[in-house]
Amino acid sequence: MPQPPSAAPRDEPVIRDRGDACPGALRLHAADDGFLARIRIPGGLLDGPAALLLAEAADRLGDGHIDLTSRGNAQLRGLGASCGGELEAVLARAGLLPAPTHERVRNVVASPLTGLDRAGLPDVSAWVAELDRLLCASPAAAELSGRFLFALDDGRGDVAALDGDITLAAHGTGGALLWTSGARRGVVVAASDAPRAALAAALYFLDSVRAAGTRAWRVGELPPEHALDVTELARRVGRGGEVADVPRRPPGPAPTPALGPIAGGPGGTVALSVLAPLGRLSTAQWSRLAGLTGRMRLTPWRGIVVPGLPAEAAPRALADLAAAGLVTSAEDPWRSVTACTGQPGCAKSRADVRADARAVVERSAGELPVHWSGCERRCGHPRGAAWVDLVATPDGYALTAPGRTPATTPRKDLAALADALRAARTTPATDPSQ
Template identity: 75%
Template sequence: MPQPPSAVSRDEPVIRERGDACPGALRLHAADDGHLARVRIPGGLLDGAAALLLADAADRLGDGHIDLTSRGNAQLRGLGAGCGGELAGVLERAGLLPAPSHERVRNIVVSPLTGLDGSGLPDVSGWVAELDGLLCADPAAAGLSGRFLFALDDGRGDVAALAGDVVVVARPDGGALVSTAGARQGVRVGARDAPRAALVAARYFLDAARAAGTRAWRVSELPPEHALEPEWLLGRLESCGIAGRIEGAPVPPPGDGPEPGLVAGADGRAALSVLAPLGRLTSAQWRTLAGIGGRLRLTPWRGVVVPGLTGPTAARALAVLADAGLVTDAADPWRSVTACTGRPGCAKSRADVRADARALVRSTPGPLPVHWSGCERRCGHPRAAAWVDLVATPQGYEVSAPGRAAETARHPDLAAVLTAARSTIQ
């Protein structure tokens, strides 16, 4: 099956002619359905009061929805061109703009269930606030692109597999391994030094990108002669008073997010894990989530974890969320269906892919996940090892899957073609 572009090969470095235009909360993006704001929420960690302010902004300034991104951030769509100042005021009251000069670089993902599921793995949620504070306090860090990603993994390998530029993985004995994208080795440091070490690694990238002169946005875009070396990273850490040693950095398998449902923790505590169909929540669904436990964790798999509940309360709340239209069961057909924005939000899209996905989600079962794309860019495609790829063309949808020849189909034949593709056995 045709594959979307992935990490850039270091044999073919990107040479950029312009700066990063990635949208943010203050830099709105003009889309076909209005302006778009992307609100960075480090680690996806959000308190209920801030969540409710976001819902109010979605209703008053946008289209009444909140989209979840593949980095655990939130997007508001359908915004008016002149609402930027008002939106900034809302976000400031919500505590979501601690450093306006750095708002687009606060891209931090963390293992969503860290400290919640009784796994015995270290709780690394505290790293998020510390790293975010260090980023916002460092003037040089404002030079990172809006696409640069920090991944903080508690050792389960979920967010370590999300192509982070700087990856920090906790070790069971209290240490942490800090590595950069594509590196086979990293630097072992003490857990307390992990957030500061992550910032040092990011500044190392900025220096290498400046020396390369290619305006690289991500570590994978650096040319080979400017690749980040573990030995150099170790030297930089030691110069900052951070002791470490070089260790191998195993390549994690494709990361999976939390399964929908009840997540049992220690001491009778529980959390809820739900998914938003196609990553989109109405403001009413969002308010329901915010009101259950007073805290949310947005996940890079376009889901939400609600922590801090007791067992009986959690079971009742899960039923409420199911009634609200959220995915609460791993067997739900929406569990394995994703789509790009499509029409009317994207001018490049040839179809309203979300409407088409909704029309067929219940009638096209199969073991393979499926992704609907409005054009060949395949935005938001899954990180699974294999999936059914639907791309809108002028002749209909081109449907392909590993080990199966691509086939173009229109309605009403599309359902049968998609079902067959999802059942392809490799």
């Protein structure tokens, strides 16, 4: 069973002979279906006017769709080679380019339901804005890779399970625990000082990269002799930060937002939690979400949370979203199906994995999530949980799952593939890696 790469420091250093080519809003990526722009949306927090401007850009410059990423960001595909200046102007109007020199490093995920439910946890959404402000104001932070990730967790453990390069989690009363990827110990800081501490940790990483001379993009790529040390981290954070153990993540998937209405918002309001099938929305679906309350939260699980609905309006709004093709309940077979771009958008893919997923989704439902990949890179696969892995090969789809013997099914035999996939997702098994 393939698992996400370990975040622990590696025995061998990762030697990069080039800069990070991760796509951005200004650095477009050439794909087989046109150019791609990835727009960072810190914490997934997006207001309605900005969302509608994105939809306008997708219709006018792209293919009329918006893709959600596993970091709560948005992508536009099918862009023309000469649209960069026009897209930049739209994003600037939307307030999505506060610092063009830093636009690729604003990778910040946050607990999507923070402050919106009755969990009794602190609202850490204010950390998002402050960390983003500090990042954009730091010339040194512009050197971070476009893959570097900050995770801001309100204590429920959802985004902490994503193993960000820098994680902040609410801790105790009025505090926050800061730790780096793969670490067993972190530093306790005041909640009000948490964003500044996160930036200090990121700058410590950059110092270690320079010292190692390996051009590492992620904390887990640092060689052991240059791994980040919690004592040094505490010194750099300053202000009396004490060292404490990082909480162990319980086995099983991360506590992602439930689908449907979420009660407990400010003033008795309700939030609606939905998913986009395969993380892809038409601009009509996107605009419908943006128009409900004028606020959206994109999740790292390719979902959308719409906060602030009056309780009496929530049932009708949820029914409308279901009718528009969005996933609104845990019983929907699309609930735990993800896929890479596949053909025709990716030249490396061996199959149109999204079309194949659509062909068998009704017949292959099960408890375990499944990810379809067009090649061995497995772009966009789930993090931190057991999952069923389908990879297109020259001979068909290679299927691996926890506790099962890997097998390959011919790509054209979709009926057999659906049967094998359903069995893999529903057969109780113990993951030997746990």
